[in-house]
Amino acid sequence: MTSIIDTVSTIDTASMTDTASLADAAGASGLAVAAAASWPESEEDDVAPSPAGFVVSSFSPVIAAVADRCLGRRISAGEPVTAVILVSSLGDVVSAVHVARAVDDGKRVLPLLFFQSVPNAVAGHVAAKWRLTGPVMCVGDVSDALDAAALLIEDGDADEALLVHMEQAFSEGTRDRAQAVLLQAGAQHSEGVRP
């Protein structure tokens, strides 16, 4: 059976929410964007450097890179409690396919893959590096993540939230794409929290 990474993907990374529309959607949820970043932002954004311990897949490295870029652009003020919210519909597909193949072929699974088997792992890397002490959560959809961010801030478990949206590219000639935004309470009250 040919797997997902061998074929032309139906996941159109170009249609993925870009940073500008993410900012618009954040505004609709009553949130203000304090900093933003994308991957890639230039031709130099080819391969994201892997944080120690992450192997095989670009999923976690790209998240770490775009989060670093976003947080490096924030204007520091006090010591806010910052939540980390990762969004991905398919998750770390490359790692998942790698493990499935090893299991199906009766081969050894790399021990390091255990530590990146859930999206929380790279969230922990980002949180530790930037001392983000708010909740860590992962959801499958951007609008759900925006609503979750607004609710966390309104409900008091976080002052702000770093939202990172990542979908891996599979077809040749395309790139991984990710966006990161640092979200804070906006001027208007969040009336748009669904459902």
Added chain:
Amino acid sequence: VSEGAKSDGANPSPGARTRRGAGSVVISGASVVSAFGRGVDALLCATLDGRSAFQPVRRFDVSGRRVGSAATMPGSPVLVDELVRVIGEACDEAGLSAAQRADCPLFLAVHGDPAVARASADAHRSELNELRELSDGTVKRELGVGAFANVIAHGSGLSNSARAYTSACVAASTAVADAAAMIARGHATRVVVAAGYLVEADQFALFDAGRALAVDGQVRPFSAKRTGLLLGDGVCAVVVESASACGERGASPLVRIAGWGRAGDAYHVCQPRPDGAGLARAITAALHRASIRPDEVGYVNAHGSGTKQSDVAEAAAIHRALGDSAATVPVSSTKSVHGQALEAGALLELIVTLSALRAGKLPVNAGYLGPDEDCRLHLILDQSVQATAGYALSLNVAFGGANTALLVGAP
């Protein structure tokens, strides 16, 4: 949106600490299938008896693994079918009509879209893929965890605003906390929270490769000579709703969600913060929302994975958050009985916790071999004990330093 909740959600100051009490949120229906079979009673009885379900795995080949045990139900159950079934049972217990279900969103905690890792090339060439979903037929859907959640919602007769949570061992507790906060703040009247993990070959191989599994075939939380965790089946659902909406339907709540809290360690990719400060903040937030003191907590259902570092950090967190009460509050990790159900674990354990509270009996911390001086807790050993206080905490932690605390109380 209920009228009572509307008035409760008025304009908090943005960014400020605006936690509030949550007496208005209840659970009105719950259902589970676990290694002990169908139903809450079978699971509760096993946890009260301290009777573990670990046995050699027969669902898939484990001959190349270091460890070959897990807590599994017989056969090869299908996740979609089991999820739809437990959601239906929870909604039945809550007494929800078809119209009420159709208005109700689903928050689903799962590892991801189970079709992704082995989807064929053909299945990925079209935007809508024919994939076997419900066992009674084939449906078309996109790939992705949100699309998977929508299949479950559709099959259960719930509204089409399903949300998927994938944050490992705190996925389900995060979903419950979100549901409770939304209801308490008037953004929703009712949410079905469901979660599912059925032991399968890929995660088993990863946990085995990571040397996380217990080589002696038992989970021994907070015990000397503990060697790790074991995986377990868990598919479960609860109906979370406002107390007023529950009352208007003439339904009786099972339990009140009195408080919730989540916080991060900011410490490491996969190791817990040794001093437990992150989990302690989550516990404190839950108590604060409920406006209760630590000595009013009568039971702690601990995360208690049975791994060396995690158990020590959790014991530290319980002491840090509960103070002097930590020495006397009864504690058990029921993972020692039903195993680690990953994304579904927190909901499985919340159901154990609320069922124990309702039964007035507290579950056993099974597999105990002797004290670990770094885990000084008042563990429930040998046999269940009577519940003497009205509140119980369910704690969960996950990779990435994610921590959650859910507090339930008599309605």
